[in-house]
Amino acid sequence: MTTGGAGLLLEAKGLAKVFRGDSVPVPAVRGVDLALQAGEFAAIIGPSGSGKSTLLHMLGGLEPPTSGEIWLAGQRVDGLTQARWAVLRRRHIGFVFQFFNLVSNMTVADNVELAALMGGATRKQARDRRAELLAELGLTARSDAAPARLSGGEQQRVALARAMANRPSLLLADEPTGNLDSGASQAVLRLLARAHADGQAILLVTHDARVASAADRVISLFDGIVIDDAVMPPQARPARLPSMLKLRG
Amino acid sequence: MRMPLLALLAKEPAHGYELKTQLEQVFGEAYPSTNIGQIYVTLQRLERDGLVRSQDVVQATRPNKRVYELTEAGHEALVQWMDRPSEGPRVRDDFFIKLVLSQLAGISDRLGLINRQRRHYLGQMRSLSVLAATSDRQVPRLLIEGAMLHLQADLDWLQRCQEELV
Numbered sequence: 204m205t206t207g208g209a210g211l212l213l214e215a216k217g218l219a220k221v222f223r224g225d226s227v228p229v230p231a232v233r234g235v236d237l238a239l240q241a242g243e244f245a246a247i248i249g250p251s252g253s254g255k256s257t258l259l260h261m262l263g264g265l266e267p268p269t270s271g272e273i274w275l276a277g278q279r280v281d282g283l284t285q286a287r288w289a290v291l292r293r294r295h296i297g298f299v300f301q302f303f304n305l306v307s308n309m310t311v312a313d314n315v316e317l318a319a320l321m322g323g324a325t326r327k328q329a330r331d332r333r334a335e336l337l338a339e340l341g342l343t344a345r346s347d348a349a350p351a352r353l354s355g356g357e358q359q360r361v362a363l364a365r366a367m368a369n370r371p372s373l374l375l376a377d378e379p380t381g382n383l384d385s386g387a388s389q390a391v392l393r394l395l396a397r398a399h400a401d402g403q404a405i406l407l408v409t410h411d412a413r414v415a416s417a418a419d420r421v422i423s424l425f426d427g428i429v430i431d432d433a434v435m436p437p438q439a440r441p442a443r444l445p446s447m448l449k450l451r452g
Numbered sequence: 453m454r455m456p457l458l459a460l461l462a463k464e465p466a467h468g469y470e471l472k473t474q475l476e477q478v479f480g481e482a483y484p485s486t487n488i489g490q491i492y493v494t495l496q497r498l499e500r501d502g503l504v505r506s507q508d509v510v511q512a513t514r515p516n517k518r519v520y521e522l523t524e525a526g527h528e529a530l531v532q533w534m535d536r537p538s539e540g541p542r543v544r545d546d547f548f549i550k551l552v553l554s555q556l557a558g559i560s561d562r563l564g565l566i567n568r569q570r571r572h573y574l575g576q577m578r579s580l581s582v583l584a585a586t587s588d589r590q591v592p593r594l595l596i597e598g599a600m601l602h603l604q605a606d607l608d609w610l611q612r613c614q615e616e617l618v
Contacts, residue, residue: 250611385597412607413600416577423570425614431567433574440586441579444481447599448583448592 211277212373212404213239213262218271219427220257231257233427234271239406241372244399246415247408249424255408256301256377258424262406263298263375264288275373293321297366299376299407303358305350305365312337312346315364322369329368336364339394341387355382363391367398374398376407380414392417453486453494454503458522458530461504465521468492480592495520503529541602551613562618570610577603 215237222229232254239245247255260266262273264283273281280291292298305314312333319329337343340360350358359382366374379395380388392414399405409415416435423431460466460474468491475483498504503526508516522530547569554560577600584596 250615412574412577412604413581416574416581421571421574423567430563431570433567433571435578436575438578438582440582445576445579445583445599447576447602448482448580448595449484450479450482450595 210241211238212241212243212275213237213406214272214274215258215262216272216274218258218261218273219269220254220261220266221269230427232261232268235424235427235429237422237429239373239404242399242402242404243420244395244405244418245407245420245422246418247406247422247424248410248412248415253424254427255424259375259377259406259408263296264291265298293318293369294323295372297369297371297374297376299359299362299366299374299379301377301381303350303362305358305361307350310347310349311342311353311361314350314361315368318365318368322371324369332368332370333364336367336394337361339397340364340390356384356387359383360387360391363394367394367403370398370401370403372402372404374403374405374407376405378409378411379407380409380411388414453490454498455530455533457491457494457498458503458526458533461520461522462527462530465519467509467517467519468495471495471520478591480589482592482595498526502526548613551617563614566610566614566618570607573603573607573610 215235218232218235218237219230220232222231235254235258247258249255257266261268261281264280264285265288268281271281272279275291275295280288283291305311306317309317315333315336316329319332320326324332333346334343337346340363342357342360342364345353345357345361350361353361359379363376363379366376374395380391383391388411395405395407396417405418407414407418415421417438419435421431421433421435422429423433456475457471460471466474468488472486472488472491475486495504495506499506499520503523504520505523506518506520509519510516550560551562551565554562554565580596580600580603584593584600587593587596
């Protein structure tokens with residue numbers, strides 16, 4: 204499998220998910236076509252219940268689709284076993300869960316290092332990577348703490364550090380700033396921007412328009428289908444002060 | 453501009469040009485650019501209303517300058533203004549009127565209208581993020597953050613309109 208470089212990285216074709224409720228089937232995702240290029244940074248937005256998380260879970264192999272296909276770097280992956288998906292996630296896909304899923308009986312540092320080791324790093328590489336990520340996210344002082352002793356926002360950042368430990372060619376993140384204050388959100392955005400600049404593809408689900416607007420492409424989901432897929436203009440300083448920043452005095 | 457001038461004069465007496473400079477320093481580009489003529493006209497009106505008083509100060513090498521200071525009544529007016537809650541921002545009624553009338557007029561589909569508006573807001577948010585990243589002064593930074601929070605609310609509202617109307 205190729206990692207990084209140009210070309211199609213991830214593709215969904217007619218992807219659908221129907222949850223079997225007690226009596227009636229509930230469609231969560233109703234036929235999504237989506238193509239993500241290597242190194243692309245895209246955000247998925249939409250109201251609660253629009254199918255955002257379900258779509259992301261399917262793309263990360265955490266939820267089998269009811270129908271449709273998923274292709275990752277030229278390989279069809281939707282029918283893979285959980286064990287094969289686990290290998291893909293260790294090596295190529297970083298996944299940030301909405302509810303963190305940290306290993307509770309390991310320290311913060313070990314949670315991040317383990318992910319790097321499982322991705323194939325040497326012990327030294329794993330240590331260096333852990334130190335670098337925790338520093339960028341302002342968590343160095345919490346390295347030896349147990350996850351349970353951390354605030355929700357801190358756990359969320361550890362989850363992000365863990366997902367990025369093996370420099371995945373694809374980072375999937377479900378509400379990566381959902382529990383963060385403004386300052387911590389900024390740290391997360393900076394880290395994502397740097398990963399993107401290094402050539403990692405990012406696909407994230409968010410309620411936060413500021414996070415969505417950092418992406419180069421914003422996909423709007425509504426009722427399980429894509430209703431808009433917008434390429435954003437280049438990120439540039441506006442020539443004139445936006446009128447909404449002008450005080451009327 | 454009356455109240456900002458009174459507020460600056462509450463700190464210390466000043467002449468017109470100093471007030472202009474101070475306004476620019478405090479708010480940066482955000483404050484509508486003021487010309488000095490406007491400031492002098494406003495000061496004259498404030499004096500006529502008894503909110504400030506002025507006296508000429510003789511300068512050795514330059515023309516006399518007129519220095520303004522706050523009166524008791526001016527201080528009272530300033531305190532009242534400070535204590536009064538301010539009107540909230542109005543909703544984006546231009547867009548909402550468009551949205552409601554679009555189908556009636558048969559001009560545009562509502563989903564297209566909402567999608568275009570969403571792209572516009574996200575583009576604005578993107579510009580503000582660039583400004584925020586390069587703005588290290590507190591007053592402009594807070595102003596940008598406020599604008600971002602308003603945009604987030606506009607986007608949330610857009611979503612509600614979509615849920616109800618499309």
